Amino acid sequence: MGEVEFNNENVMKCMCSGCPVQGTSECVKGKLQKMQEIMSEDIDIATVIGPEDVPGLYCASSxxxxxxxYYHEECKCAECPVFKENDLMSGKPAGYYCRDGKAL
Incomplete structure (x- = not known):
């Protein structure tokens, strides 16, 4: 298992924004809107905004x-391509990166 890189490719693969844990978050909705505006300009997200502005890829950032x-919902980490490609099941934490911090 390696450290997950915070880059445009991983941001695009990340499934956090569709996770039930974030489903009712107004904060996440605002960040997604900002990301969509940046993406419409065909700019590399990871070079314009930081991890704190991206509602996802917590396995790479924090x-x-x-x-x-809403942490009472089940997270979708095990279904995520970033999770699978980086063998994050063998690391710690094993999910809920949005709550528990980046993968180690």
Missing amino acids: EASCTDL
Whole structure:
């Protein structure tokens, strides 16, 4: 297992924004809107905004900066291509990166 890189390719593969844990978050909705605006300009997301502005890829960056996530829902990490490609099941934490921090 290697460290997950915070880059445009991984941001695009990340499934966090569709995770039920984030489903009702107004903070996440605002960040997604900002990301969509940047993407419409065909700019590399990872060079324009930082991990704290991306509602996802927590396995690469850290805990979520949004405080209105609902952790009683089941996370989708095991279904995520980034999770699978980086063999994150063998690391710690094994999911809920938005709550528990990046993969080690």
